[in-house]
Every structure is written in C-alpha cells, then in structure tokens.
Amino acid sequence: PPAHSRYDWIGPPDKHSNLRPVIFYVPPEESPLERRLRETRQEAQACDQRFWARHNRAFCQEKEEFIYSRLKAKGLEMRDETGQKATLNAEEMADFYKDFLSKNFRKHMQYNRDWYKRNFTITFLMGQVALARALRWLRWKKKNV
Amino acid sequence: MSAARCCSPPRALAGLFVWRLKSTGVWQIPCQFVQLCHTANDRLITFQYFNFLRRMYVTQCNKDLSQRAKPKSNSVASPFRELQQLEQEKKVIHKIRPVSPVHLPLSEASMSNELREMKSVAQTEDSVAAVRAEAKGDRQWKEMKLQLDDLPGILARLSKIKLTALVVSTASAGFAMAPVPFDLTCFLLASLGTGLASCAANSINQFFEVPFDSNMNRTKNRPLVRGQISPLLAVCFAASCGVPGITLLTLGVNPLTGALGAFNIFLYTCCYTPMKRMSIANTWVGAVVGAIPPVMGWTAATGSLDAG
Numbered sequence: 001p002p003a004h005s006r007y008d009w010i011g012p013p014d015k016h017s018n019l020r021p022v023i024f025y026v027p028p029e030e031s032p033l034e035r036r037l038r039e040t041r042q043e044a045q046a047c048d049q050r051f052w053a054r055h056n057r058a059f060c061q062e063k064e065e066f067i068y069s070r071l072k073a074k075g076l077e078m079r080d081e082t083g084q085k086a087t088l089n090a091e092e093m094a095d096f097y098k099d100f101l102s103k104n105f106r107k108h109m110q111y112n113r114d115w116y117k118r119n120f121t122i123t124f125l126m127g128q129v130a131l132a133r134a135l136r137w138l139r140w141k142k143k144n145v
Numbered sequence: 146m147s148a149a150r151c152c153s154p155p156r157a158l159a160g161l162f163v164w165r166l167k168s169t170g171v172w173q174i175p176c177q178f179v180q181l182c183h184t185a186n187d188r189l190i191t192f193q194y195f196n197f198l199r200r201m202y203v204t205q206c207n208k209d210l211s212q213r214a215k216p217k218s219n220s221v222a223s224p225f226r227e228l229q230q231l232e233q234e235k236k237v238i239h240k241i242r243p244v245s246p247v248h249l250p251l252s253e254a255s256m257s258n259e260l261r262e263m264k265s266v267a268q269t270e271d272s273v274a275a276v277r278a279e280a281k282g283d284r285q286w287k288e289m290k291l292q293l294d295d296l297p298g299i300l301a302r303l304s305k306i307k308l309t310a311l312v313v314s315t316a317s318a319g320f321a322m323a324p325v326p327f328d329l330t331c332f333l334l335a336s337l338g339t340g341l342a343s344c345a346a347n348s349i350n351q352f353f354e355v356p357f358d359s360n361m362n363r364t365k366n367r368p369l370v371r372g373q374i375s376p377l378l379a380v381c382f383a384a385s386c387g388v389p390g391i392t393l394l395t396l397g398v399n400p401l402t403g404a405l406g407a408f409n410i411f412l413y414t415c416c417y418t419p420m421k422r423m424s425i426a427n428t429w430v431g432a433v434v435g436a437i438p439p440v441m442g443w444t445a446a447t448g449s450l451d452a453g
Contacts, residue, residue: 005288007288007289007290008288008289009286009287009288009289010286010287010288010289010371010372011285011286011287012284012285012286013359013365018359018360018365019356019359020359020370020371020372022289022372023286048356052356052360056360108422109422109423112419112422115356116353116419119352119353119355119376122376123352123376123377123380126375126376126377127377127380130377
C-alpha cells in the first residue's frame with residue numbers, strides 16, 4: 001500500500017488460512033482509544049491467522065491420509081488409469097468429517113467463544129471511536145462557526 | 146488504389162484473425178505486433194495486447210473501443226486497417242501504411258462493417274476478459290475505504306436480498322391463506338416489516354461468521370469477508386433495519402406479529418448461527434426459522450394463532 005494513504009488496506013486471501021490480511025493505518029494523532037482498537041484488531045488478526053492456518057493444514061493432511069487409507073483398504077491406488085485423482089464418495093467422506101469434528105470439538109468451541117468475544121470487543125471499540133470522532137468533528141465545527 | 150482492393154478481402158478475415166489468434170495462441174506474431182505498437186496510437190496498443198495477458202487493460206480499453214466504434218472516428222479506423230495488414234506480408238504493411246490516411250475516407254463503408262465485426266468480437270471477449278479481470282482484481286491489495294457508489298450493491302449482498310425476497314414471498318403467502326378479507330395496507334406493512342427483519346437477521350449472521358465464511362468457496366465473496374465494509378457499519382445497518390422493521394410490525398400490524406418477528410431474529414442470530422458450530426440439531430432450528438414468516442403472515446391477517 002502506498003505511503004500517503006490514510007486508510008487500512010486489505011489484501012488477497014492467505015494461502016493456508018484463507019483470511020485476508022489487513023495493514024492498519026496509524027494516524028499521527030492517534031488517541032489511546034484508537035490505539036487500543038488497532039492493537040486489538042492486530043492481535044485478533046494474528047490469532048485467527050494462527051488458528052486457521054494450523055486447522056486447515058491439519059484438515060488437508062488428515063483428509064489425504066484418510067483417503068489414502070480407505071483407498072488402500074479397497075485395493076485401489078491414489079490415481080487410477082486415466083491419471084485422475086481417485087476420490088471417495090460423500091458417505092465415506094462423511095465418516096471422516098464426523099471423526100474430524102468430534103476430535104476437534106473442544107478446540108472449535110474454544111475458538112468460537114474467543115472469536116465472539118473478540119468480535120464484540122472490536123465492534124464496540126469501533127463504535128466508541130466513531131462516536132469520539134463525531135464529537136471531535138462537531139466541536140471543531142462549533143469552534144469554526 | 147491497390148490498397149483499397151487488398152483491404153476488402155481481409156475484411157472478413159479480420160474478425161477470424163482475432164479468433165484464430167486466441168484459439169491457437171500463436172506466439173511468433175507478438176514481435177510483429179510489438180513493431181506496429183510502437184508506431185500506432187494508444188488504442189492500437191491495447192487492442193494488440195488484447196490477445197495476450199493484459200486483460201485488465203482489455204476491459205477498460207474494450208469499453209473504450211466499443212464506445213468509440215459508434216461514431217466512426219478515424220482513430221478507431223486505423224487499428225483495424227493495421228490488423229488486416231498483418232494478414233499479408235510485412236512488406237505490404239510498410240507500403241500501405243503511408244497510404245492509409247488517404248484510404249480512410251474512401252473505404253468508410255467497408256470500415257463500418259469491420260467496426261461491427263470488431264465490436265461483436267470485442268464484446269464477447271470483453272465478457273470473458275471481465276471475468277478474468279475480476280478474478281485478478283481479487284488478488285490485489287485494496288483500500289479499506291467505503292465506496293459510496295458501491296454501497297447499495299454491498300448492502301444488498303450483506304442483507305442477502307434475494308433470500309429476503311423469498312422470505313417476504315412466503316410471508317405474503319401466509320397472509321393470503323388467511324380466511325379474512327384482503328387488506329392492502331396491512332399486507333404491504335407486513336411484507337415490509339418482514340423484509341426489514343430478514344435483512345437485519347442476515348446482516349447479523351454475516352457479521353458473526355466472517356472467518357468461517359472466508360474458508361468456504363460459496364461464501365468467500367461476502368462484503369465483510371472482502372473488507373468492503375466495516376463490522377460497525379454492518380451492525381448499524383442491521384440495527385437500522387431491524388428496529389424499524391419490528392416497530393412497524395408491532396405498531397402497524399399487530400403486537401403478535403412483531404413479537405414473532407423479534408423472536409425469529411433472535412432464533413436465527415443467537416441460536417442457529419452459534420449452533421452451526423456445535424451440532425447438527427441446528428438444522429431443525431433453521432427449519433423453525435424458515436417456518437415462522439408464513440405464520441407471521443397469518444397473524445398479520447387474522448391477529449391470532451388459532452387455525453382458520
């Protein structure tokens with residue numbers, strides 16, 4: 001993002017976590033409230049990125065292993081004669097998904113709770129910042145008028 | 146006047162030429178193109194690049210071309226002439242080019258046909274190119290600034306307006322089924338209230354589900370996931386839709402419908418959305434959420450929940 005820009009910039013989705021990274025703009029006259037908001041958002045972004053990258057990697061890996069083991073049990077190879085990747089049908093995959101979800105249930109719940117908490121704090125802080133900015137603008141207008 | 150004669154046969158080929166290039170991807174022609182590019186004007190350059198990878202360029206300049214193609218300006222005519230000449234040998238090109246300004250007024254009739262052909266080619270390629278440009282633009286860094294002219298589209302996607310329309314139609318079906326004489330104001334108020342409540346519920350749902358949505362192909366183009374809108378704006382929009390919607394239902398129709406609407410919003414945002422992460426029983430909750438709008442239509446008409 002260009003140096004003279006006064007806004008945050010959002011980028012393309014990350015390869016592993018599928019989340020879009022944000023580069024935050026630090027205004028020169030940042031109030032403590034705004035600083036808190038920015039730091040909370042940065043922290044949340046880092047946490048989300050860590051969680052989802054790890055989660056997606058684990059998911060893909062386990063999915064590959066599962067497909068491989070199932071195909072071996074059936075006596076097939078990973079790729080058949082035409083070179084296409086052999087896949088299992090939805091019912092067999094459903095077993096895998098259920099297994100994955102039950103194994104990671106506690107982790108998912110914990111992340112869920114954290115995510116909601118962070119989301120609400122960030123939105124609440126954004127509201128406070130917006131209110132503070134509006135009041136500042138009104139005061140400035142009154143001074144100039 | 147040999148130039149005029151030799152330009153008319155490739156007239157039909159001019160359209161084909163572009164297709165052939167696209168389909169076969171002939172890469173030795175680039176050097177010829179590049180030579181011409183340096184001598185020609187801006188529009189020629191972009192048109193030549195047409196067949197290569199500069200698709201962002203293409204969408205903009207294609208619009209340019211198709212806009213300018215209508216008034217038959219000279220600047221548009223010359224690229225087509227140059228393009229035809231490529232069919233022939235390079236020597237011919239060098240001979241024709243000095244003569245081309247003379248031939249422009251003479252062959253305007255043929256030009257118009259070529260223009261039409263080019264335009265149709267350009268339009269079809271435009272749509273393909275637009276899709277690719279969109280995919281390419283998606284991979285760039287974007288400013289997180291609120292674009293006011295995109296705002297209606299963004300809000301429509303935030304509130305899932307097509308789904309809302311379907312919900313309103315189910316509510317109006319419930320209203321129509323009620324065994325009472327049809328009251329237009331009541332019907333309109335009930336539909337509007339239901340629509341606003343649905344918009345609010347959908348916005349809150351999207352607000353809650355940002356990281357989960359970004360992982361799925363179906364939902365990764367939502368406004369909050371893409372950063373086109375801030376979460377605060379989403380919440381404000383939801384509040385500004387929900388509160389008037391529910392008050393409209395309570396005061397304009399009857400309190401029972403308003404209560405049902407509020408209950409439905411609560412059920413969707415606070416029960417269905419978190420439950421999605423926890424168990425599969427949320428599907429039944431979702432079914433109840435879907436079934437309440439017709440009941441709301443019924444209570445709006447009759448004012449109570451007893452059966453007919």
